[in-house]
Amino acid sequence: xxxxxxxxxxxxxxxxxxxxxxxxxxxxxxxxxxxxxxxxxxxxxxxxxxxxxxxxxxxxxxxxxxxxxxxxxxxxxxxxxxxxxxxxxxxxxxxxxxxxxxxxxxxxxxxxxxxxxxxxxxxxxxxxxxxxxxxxxxxxxxxxxxxxxxxxxxxxxxxxxxxxxxxxxxxxxxxxxxxxxxxxx
Amino acid sequence: xxxxxxxxxxxxxxxxxxxxxxxxxxxxxxxxxxxxxxxxxxxxxxxxxxxxxxxxxxxxxxxxxxxxxxxxxxxxxxxxxxxxxxxxxxxxxxxxxxxxxxxxxxxxxxxxxxxxxxxxxxxxxxxxxxxxxxxxxxxxxxxxxxxxxxxxxxxxxxxxxxxxxxxxxxxxxxxxxxxxxxxxxxxxxxxxxxxxxx
Ligand SMILES: [Cu+2]
Numbered sequence: 001x002x003x004x005x006x007x008x009x010x011x012x013x014x015x016x017x018x019x020x021x022x023x024x025x026x027x028x029x030x031x032x033x034x035x036x037x038x039x040x041x042x043x044x045x046x047x048x049x050x051x052x053x054x055x056x057x058x059x060x061x062x063x064x065x066x067x068x069x070x071x072x073x074x075x076x077x078x079x080x081x082x083x084x085x086x087x088x089x090x091x092x093x094x095x096x097x098x099x100x101x102x103x104x105x106x107x108x109x110x111x112x113x114x115x116x117x118x119x120x121x122x123x124x125x126x127x128x129x130x131x132x133x134x135x136x137x138x139x140x141x142x143x144x145x146x147x148x149x150x151x152x153x154x155x156x157x158x159x160x161x162x163x164x165x166x167x168x169x170x171x172x173x174x175x176x177x178x179x180x181x182x183x184x185x
Numbered sequence: 186x187x188x189x190x191x192x193x194x195x196x197x198x199x200x201x202x203x204x205x206x207x208x209x210x211x212x213x214x215x216x217x218x219x220x221x222x223x224x225x226x227x228x229x230x231x232x233x234x235x236x237x238x239x240x241x242x243x244x245x246x247x248x249x250x251x252x253x254x255x256x257x258x259x260x261x262x263x264x265x266x267x268x269x270x271x272x273x274x275x276x277x278x279x280x281x282x283x284x285x286x287x288x289x290x291x292x293x294x295x296x297x298x299x300x301x302x303x304x305x306x307x308x309x310x311x312x313x314x315x316x317x318x319x320x321x322x323x324x325x326x327x328x329x330x331x332x333x334x335x336x337x338x339x340x341x342x343x344x345x346x347x348x349x350x351x352x353x354x355x356x357x358x359x360x361x362x363x364x365x366x367x368x369x370x371x372x373x374x375x376x377x378x379x380x381x382x383x
Pocket of ligand 1: 088089099121122123252253
């Protein structure tokens, strides 16, 4: 049986464009203790398709929202569970499917970008172990100002990401254990 | 080169717009016969031209370590097959064949890989020469992007098209993403009906 299908239905973008700075206060209220950087970013519905055992490569999809007034530059990603994480874009040119690494990705103020099957994805290689449906793993998205956002991806179908939103946190929040805490909810 | 005509299905069949709308397909003027080949399936059984005879097949070329496009395509093809099962009897359902072109990595995991998507899928691989033979028949393409002898995480650039093969073993059409399940099923069903009105 197919564990997931109809992935053509891409994550629905529900982001409302908020006024610059408006989310600063709310993000702080909701998620309490950590300092929030000047430009919050938000990740929604992060998921990774289930895969058969023995395949250490997987893709992660989510919706990334730049809720800040300034452009947001993503320069990379990392995970303790994988040897390498990169930003990739799949494309079909002249009938040939290929993946192109993106060294950086810039979101304009308020912009929402969908990482979805057949297009942008985080490509994770060299898994430390097999991941089963329903399991989570953490990924850190790194921005050009050295700030970053840690989020959890759920192994499962497109709906697996649920409603977990992750907000960007300031790097000073947890300097010693970069991947030891999740952002947001 | 295969002689082909690029036609929107609407033009090709005069179908109502809601039917098979937006399917990117190339219907061959003349079905192109697949040359004999010898591969093995996920269970290690021989898979040759004979296994393409007597039923329609959808053949997709890819590799098991492909994290994005291949799982996406296979999941969609499974959904297309599901839609087709509403239109044809089980014995007329096309078999879905995944041609794994990266045997060094594919062989060991092919059985699990295929079962993961759909137990009805067939995964085939083999020696480079035989893989290349079928690839050529499909008018397909692939290239292993190995960056050195010890590179284990290389990408494989490959054709995105899926070949629709007649029960005689000839390519009738090639379809390219997106494979919207309902519309693609309608498109394929028309081709099947055209060849065999019963
Ligand atoms: Cu990739």
